[in-house]
Amino acid sequence: MRGCGGLVAFDMDGTLVKLESSWLLIHRAMGTESDAKINAERYYCGQISYDEWAKLDVALWMGRDFTPALRAVEAVEPVSGAREALEALRSAGLAVGVISSGLDLVLRRLESLLGFRFDFAVTNELLLDGSTLVGWKVNVPFHSKGDVLLRVTRRLDVPLSEVAVVGDAENDLSMFRLPVGLRVAFNPTSPELEREADVVIRSESLLDVAEAILDWCEDDRT
Structure with a gap:
């Protein structure tokens, strides 16, 4: 397969993990x-x-x-096909990452389960001293994922036309409303997000999302 380049930005809660909200x-x-x-x-x-x-x-x-x-x-588990899907996207030459208003504890759990380190990941953070919570850091306000994505693309020097975004909920709208190359609504819970999407996928497996992204990637470069 010819390398695709570009990047894929995933939501986390409800998209990569079987979880409504961290x-x-x-x-x-x-x-x-x-x-x-x-x-x-x-x-x-x-x-x-x-x-x-x-x-x-x-x-x-x-x-x-x-x-x-x-x-x-x-006890948090990844969605079906997550490891295979993410590895397929990376093998095609795409940077694969997470932009989530969820929590870093869940991100670390996901990476550990999958044996997969994301190329970029921006979440909100909880600061622990042993088993006691001592602080927090907001990196992704609820309606600001689009701003975070813009910072990521500038840092990685990737044009928005070579970006795919994947999400399921209202707080993914700011990413979907950017002039990105592909918007995938995966089991969407927001009718508005579904309307903004280029592709709507209802499936138990993230492999179907990877297939749609790889098809777009190849079509865009042929």
Whole structure:
């Protein structure tokens, strides 16, 4: 196969892992889901910023034994066909990475399970001292994935026309609305994202996503 070049930016929660939300996973494990729902409602109503939302959520866990959350993360599994799909894309010459407003703990779990190190990965971070949460860092605000992708493409010197994006939810819209080469909605939960997509794939396997990307890659270069 002739090398493709370019890059693929994946969402993580719901796209690469069988998980609705990294944040929700931890809230459930830590028994803070009810308080988290109140924080989310305040964000969606425009009462607080994303940084404030993250601060309020993390405050529910700060200084507490984080072991229940770490155990929950250890139960996270990748979607079917993830390893094979990612390796096929890399073998074709594409840089493969993650842009997620989810959490770095889940990213590390995913890379460990797959034995696959992403070429780039930008997530939000939780800072631990042993099994105690001591801080956090917001790298990907909820509606800012597009801005993050632009920074990644500039750093890697890849034109947007050679970028494929893969996601499933509302917070992937900012990536889909950039003039990228291919937009793949994978088992979309957002009708708006589905409308923005070039390709909609409903499947249990990420291999179907890889096939669509490789077809685009080859068609674009022939």
